Amino acid sequence: MSLPSETEAPERGISRRPVEIATALLLIGLAGIVLYDSHGRGAGWDGGPQNGFFPARVGWIFLAASLFILWQSFRRPDGVFVTYEQLRQVVRVLGPLVLFVALIQPLGIYVASAVFIIAFMAVVGTSRWWSIGLTALLVPVVCFWVFEMQFRVPLPKGPLEAMLGY
Known part of the structure; x- marks a missing residue:
């Protein structure tokens, strides 16, 4: 990796400080919820x-660590947390994952x-169509055999499994 020259523009992206502050505040809120609930249940020692x-x-x-993160966010020099190109890569991976989670309820986990495999391999990977199809068929079939038939662990099923009698 080469050092940027004076004529090169710095990479643009999301700044580190706001991300660290937002994360610290979220963690402080979670610590507050834990403390509130714990004290509501009784946080003392009574025998x-x-x-x-x-x-x-x-x-x-957790609260102390979160406050330390907040304090550190103001002490460090600000910089780029994630570039827009890196963020685009994250969205490319996150998109198929969100689709997968959204489809579990209506279609069942196997379909x-x-x-998900088709979307992920097509969007992120550069696989051939026949390997995408073969993987998308074999992985759910093997998972069905392992979980449903061998371990007898029922996973969410959809209309296809109902049509096949499961």
């Missing part, structure tokens, strides 16, 4: 630990997995 004793201790540690 032994009450229900919320250990979660409260973890909540306080949704096939759709």
